[in-house]
Each structure stands twice: as structure tokens, then as C-alpha cells.
Amino acid sequence: xxxxxxxxxxxxxxxxxxxxxxxxxxxxxxxxxxxxxxxxxxxxxxxxxxxxxxxxxxxxxxxxxxxxxxxxxxxxxxxxxxxxxxxxxxxxxxxxxxxxxxxxxxxxxxxxxxxxxxxxxxxxxxxxxxxxxxxxxxxxxxxxxxxxxxxxxxxxxxxxxxxxxxxxxxxxxxxxxxxxxxxxxxxxxxxxxxxxxxxxxxxxxxxxxxxxxxxxxxxxxxxxxxxxxxxxxxxxxxxxxxxxxxxxxxxxxxxxxxxxxxxxxxxxxxxxxxxxx
Amino acid sequence: xxxxxxxxxxxxxxxxxxxxxxxxxxxxxxxxxxxxxxxxxxxxxxxxxxxxxxxxxxxxxxxxxxxxxxxxxxxxxxxxxxxxxxxxxxxxxxxxxxxxxxxxxxxxxxxxxxxxxxxxxxxxxxxxxxxxxxxxxxxxxxxxxxxxxxxxxxxxx
Ligand SMILES: [Fe+2]
Ligand SMILES: [Fe+2]
Numbered sequence: 001x002x003x004x005x006x007x008x009x010x011x012x013x014x015x016x017x018x019x020x021x022x023x024x025x026x027x028x029x030x031x032x033x034x035x036x037x038x039x040x041x042x043x044x045x046x047x048x049x050x051x052x053x054x055x056x057x058x059x060x061x062x063x064x065x066x067x068x069x070x071x072x073x074x075x076x077x078x079x080x081x082x083x084x085x086x087x088x089x090x091x092x093x094x095x096x097x098x099x100x101x102x103x104x105x106x107x108x109x110x111x112x113x114x115x116x117x118x119x120x121x122x123x124x125x126x127x128x129x130x131x132x133x134x135x136x137x138x139x140x141x142x143x144x145x146x147x148x149x150x151x152x153x154x155x156x157x158x159x160x161x162x163x164x165x166x167x168x169x170x171x172x173x174x175x176x177x178x179x180x181x182x183x184x185x186x187x188x189x190x191x192x193x194x195x196x197x198x199x200x201x202x203x204x205x206x207x208x209x210x211x212x213x214x215x216x217x218x219x220x221x222x223x224x225x226x227x228x229x230x231x232x233x234x235x236x237x238x239x240x241x242x243x244x245x246x247x248x249x250x251x252x253x254x255x256x257x258x259x260x261x262x263x264x265x266x267x268x269x270x271x272x273x274x275x276x277x
Numbered sequence: 278x279x280x281x282x283x284x285x286x287x288x289x290x291x292x293x294x295x296x297x298x299x300x301x302x303x304x305x306x307x308x309x310x311x312x313x314x315x316x317x318x319x320x321x322x323x324x325x326x327x328x329x330x331x332x333x334x335x336x337x338x339x340x341x342x343x344x345x346x347x348x349x350x351x352x353x354x355x356x357x358x359x360x361x362x363x364x365x366x367x368x369x370x371x372x373x374x375x376x377x378x379x380x381x382x383x384x385x386x387x388x389x390x391x392x393x394x395x396x397x398x399x400x401x402x403x404x405x406x407x408x409x410x411x412x413x414x415x416x417x418x419x420x421x422x423x424x425x426x427x428x429x430x431x432x433x434x
Pocket of ligand 2: 142226
């Protein structure tokens with residue numbers, strides 16, 4: 001079992017998002033902010049500014065006009081979108097790393113995170129679920145706990161032993177071996193980073209939405225989007241498809257196989273649009 | 278040369294090349310090979326039926342089994358492959374845990390494939406399908422050998 005000291009040490013080893021980005025995210029989250037305050041916060045980070053503009057002008061948003069400034073991005077895309085883009089820009093370097101233990105090559109965890117984010121938005125649209133604005137952020141960060149636990153999984157989970165445990169879901173195996181699963185570990189990291197409670201909760205229960213103290217449609221969407229991407233191969237690590245989709249979540253969101261397949265048929269394109277910028 | 282087939286993609290070749298595709302979850306990986314002309318092709322299709330998104334199928338037939346399989350055979354014939362000599366192998370079509378039908382895209386993929394082959398009087402020479410593992414597929418065009426790698430284990434199909 002993992003001790004509190006070891007967990008603390010592992011959390012410290014995860015790079016935090018760049019300081020400037022944290023400031024920008026704070027400004028974006030503040031309801032009193034103005035576009036000029038956002039520009040002000042971004043003034044000394046031309047790299048971040050350029051990234052945001054590049055993504056804002058990507059085929060993902062398919063805007064008729066060209067966006068030339070942060071101010072314009074806030075006006076045209078809205079606060080929430082600019083927030084998402086700052087998040088994408090800042091997290092890619094943290095989450096692009098290879099993750100030992102889960103057998104994720106360089107870039108694979110990031111690709112999975114982006115895939116789940118775009119799938120979550122597609123599903124929310126197909127299922128006509130509103131009020132889940134933060135699902136993009138939650139999806140982008142949902143597996144960040146893997147960065148924390150990778151080294152432990154590598155030490156404790158020998159292949160033959162792992163593959164002989166046929167029907168146990170992977171999060172249960174993690175818990176049994178080291179006392180914590182990557183969803184819980186990720187929630188702990190995000191709590192320390194000061195992310196909103198709803199995001200932290202969605203990350204914590206993304207493999208077991210029925211265990212959440214309160215049902216939340218944002219968590220439900222994240223759960224379904226994650227399962228969808230694992231099924232489609234965007235991108236499963238060593239655990240393959242060893243997770244159990246929640247039937248009660250599928251039921252309460254009115255999920256059907258045709259909605260699943262319809263959203264799946266759009267995922268790849270959306271993903272490439274956002275990543276090829 | 279090593280040729281990679283992406284998700285919702287197909288590649289056909291000859292000249293002793295190796296064709297590879299990664300991360301087959303519920304997706305179908307299908308190979309066809311002609312032992313005389315030594316040409317072959319591999320498909321990595323995501324979803325069973327194109328009627329779910331016909332526009333997408335026009336843009337990329339390889340996304341769906343019902344449009345991808347005919348396109349695979351067309352490419353195979355174009356390179357000189359012959360139907361009566363075609364050696365066909367299937368892999369992938371996995372599923373997550375639990376019994377919820379909604380998420381069994383892999384099973385639906387396999388059913389559509391088998392119907393298509395049946396209708397065209399074609400048979401599968403071998404298959405490695407189902408289960409919760411993610412698979413990588415290697416296809417050697419000089420020998421026709423198809424190897425499935427999953428969970429640190431390699432087996433010939
Ligand atoms: Fe996860
Ligand atoms: Fe995930």
C-alpha cells in the first residue's frame with residue numbers, strides 16, 4: 001500500500017502548470033474580468049498568446065472570420081473557450097510525456113486526453129445535455145493521476161499476474177495493488193492545484209460514476225466519453241479495454257448505440273483539427 | 278518497407294513490405310493476401326455501418342466496415358490480387374467489461390464483416406477477436422504471415 005509520504009513526494013514531482021498560465025486562468029475564471037485584463041495577463045507570454053490564436057483559428061471552430069487578438073477571441077469564442085484553449089496550451093507539455101507502467105508512449109496520454117475532451121463535447125451535444133461547460137477541462141485532465149502512479153504500477157504490476165486477472169477492471173486492480181487508483185490520485189493533484197470542486201469530483205469518479213456522492217451529468221459525460229475513446233483505441237495503454245461502462249449512467253443520459261456510433265464517427269476529425277495546430 | 282495503417286484507414290502493397298496497425302480495440306483489423314502475386318492489403322475500420330454518418334463514409338470509406346471491406350478488396354484486386362486465392366484474416370473487435378450492449382461496437386463490427394463475407398462467398402482463414410485486450414497487427418507481405426501482439430504476447434494468426 002502506498003503511504004501518505006510517498007504520495008506527497010510523487011505529487012511534488014508532477015510539474016505544475018506554468019505560473020503565468022495559472023494567472024491567466026484565474027483572470028479568465030473571475031466574473032469581473034474584462035477582455036483587456038486577459039490581454040494584460042497574457043502580455044508577457046507571446047508563446048501562449050500565439051498558441052491561443054492558432055487554435056482559435058483552427059478548423060475545430062470553423063469561424064468565418066480570422067481572429068487576430070486575444071480580445072477578439074474572448075468576444076467571438078467566449079470566456080469559456082479561451083479558458084479551454086489556455087488549458088490545452090499549458091497542459092500539453094505536462095501530459096505529453098511517456099508514462100511507464102501504463103505502457104503509454106510519448107504523446108499517447110495527451111492524445112487520449114484530447115480525444116476524450118472532444119468526444120465529451122460531441123456526446124453532450126448529441127445527448128442534448130447543457131450546463132456541462134467544464135467538461136472539456138475535466139476531460140483534458142481526467143487521467144493526470146497516471147503520471148503519478150506510473151512508477152508504482154511499473155514496480156508492482158508484473159505482466160503475467162496482471163493479464164491472468166481476467167475480469168477485474170483496471171481501476172480495481174490498481175486499488176488492490178497500491179491502495180489507490182489513478183482517478184483518485186488525479187483528483188488529489190487537481191485539488192492541490194485549486195481546480196473547481198466539480199472538476200475534481202468528475203475526475204475522482206470517472207471510472208465509477210455511481211460512487212459519486214451526488215450524481216452529476218458532467219461526470220456522466222466524462223465517464224461515457226472516456227469509455228468511448230478506450231473502445232475506439234484513442235488510446236488505451238496496457239489496460240486495454242479493462243473498464244466497465246456504467247449502465248445506469250447510459251440509461252439516465254439516454255445513451256444508445258446509434259448516438260455512441262454517431263459521436264464516434266466525428267471524434268477522429270475533431271481530434272485532428274485541435275491537435276494539428 | 279514498413280507501412281502504417283491509421284485508425285479508419287487502409288493500405289495495400291506488394292514487394293515484401295510489412296503493413297502494421299496499432300491500438301485495435303473494438304475496431305476491426307482485416308488482412309487479405311494473395312500467395313501467388315504476394316500482394317495484400319490491411320483495413321482498420323472503426324464502426325459497423327456507414328448509415329450512421331453517410332457524409333463521413335463518402336469522405337472516408339475506411340471508417341466503416343460495410344464500406345471499408347469492399348474498398349479493401351478493390352485495392353487488392355487493383356494490385357493483381359485474385360478473389361479465388363484470397364487469404365483473409367480478422368483481428369480486433371474487442372469489448373469493455375460488463376454486459377451493456379450499447380458498448381459492444383466490436384461485436385457489431387464482426388457481425389457486419391461476417392455477413393459481407395458470406396454474401397460474397399468468402400471465408401475467414403483465421404481470426405483473433407473479442408476480449409478486453411488492445412491489439413497490434415503485423416502483416417508480412419512476402420510470407421502472408423499475420424502476427425497479433427497484445428499484452429506483451431505475440432501469436433501468429
Ligand atoms: Fe482513467
Ligand atoms: Fe481515460
